[in-house]
Amino acid sequence: MDAIVVGGGIGGLAAAAFLQRQGVRTQVYEQAPALRPVGAGIVLAPNAVRLLRRLGLAEDLRRHALRVRTGWEFRRWEDGAVLLAQDMARCEQLYGEAAWLVHRADLLDTLLNAVDPKTVHLDHRCVGITQSPSRVEATFEGGARADADVLVAADGIHSGIRHQLVGRLPARDSGLCAWRALVPSERLPARYTAPTQTLWLGPGRHLVHYPVSAGRAVNVVAFTPAEAGATVESWSAQGEPGEFRAEFEGWDTQVGDLLAAVTEVGRWSVLDRPPIDRYGYERVALLGDAAHPMLPFFAQGAGQAVEDAAALATCLADAGGVPDALRAYSAVRVPRTARVQDASHGRATVNHLPDGPEQEARDGAFADQDPLRHSDWLYGYDAQAEARAAVRSGLVASATERATPLT
């Protein structure tokens, strides 16, 4: 079997790694002329780490990433009171894996170690695909073409291939804008580099920080109300540090001290899209953000892309032919990722409750719940085992001819 992967991001490289590992001749086509160190912090939860370990990447991760000691630690905006904290030593006992904090560039490097470098083609922007019953062909800007048995569309949130297959997915404006900054650790007190995913909850907004790059920098991401009509959806748009600080005026001094050290900040609108009901189209599979763009509130964008990659390779290895494999892939991945998409969507409300009875009930529920068992469905999931079971049981998506939004 041979395969084309369009997109050399986290999902595309993970797909190439899993496919090449099982002997599928796989070529990756990435539009960027160079694999530059773009992005900032990524959380790899146990469900993703489990799969990266099977690619033989545990040692590379250990070199670049920080093993989380305290998982999600929710704090109250006003005084820093801890509302919930996940003990990750127990997480390892329960799920066999920890979570890791990594810079996106380091994760891409790590994944590249599992991909044959001769098979990664930069400066190749896919402009269209065509299929026959036996092959699928991609055309690139400038006229180059490539064909294969199967094509993996891992071309990200603005996927042109999804657009060609499914049409325009209506964006749901979350009413929020995202801020992102990386602060060198030497500008901060040591408490900010503890391997903890800290999340500050407050009225109308929340802020997350954790160390990356083996502790050399602290990743800060925050969500605040967007200006009406703002629609720039980009990882590289710029913001104003002063405006960022102003959004969190009056919050606990630990937030103020952190934001005082920010000298550059990215800012963009957060758009959401409803889940679709199908990821397999005869010989084309949608994967990662191309399949299920999600709000970032569960920190599962990269993790779900890695799960997709592992599941897709398993389905292609175990099912009788490509179309059957992609039907099984769709059947196993759509419900899983739609659940994460919907859970992330719900967080936009829950995380931002104004102080009052609802917020008190939420914080009371945090105090009552087991902070880890609540995540069983997320962290305990084995994407390869689920894919194998789907193929064995003949599970196929009840696919309509065209994908339709589920909600």
Ligand SMILES: Cc1cc2nc3c(=O)[nH]c(=O)nc-3n(C[C@H](O)[C@H](O)[C@H](O)COP(=O)(O)OP(=O)(O)OC[C@H]3O[C@@H](n4cnc5c(N)ncnc54)[C@H](O)[C@@H]3O)c2cc1C
């Ligand atoms: C520049 C950038 C920075 C990011 N920074 C962060 C971050 O700091 N924190 C975070 O949590 N998430 C970040 N993300 C998002 C995160 O990487 C993804 O949500 C997640 O990993 C899913 O990965 P993906 O492979 O599906 O999509 P992506 O990681 O977005 O990868 C898609 C890839 O496809 C390529 N591509 C797009 N169109 C074409 C085409 N027509 N032909 C060929 N190639 C194409 C893109 O250049 C990109 O490399 C970033 C994404 C990007 C693109």
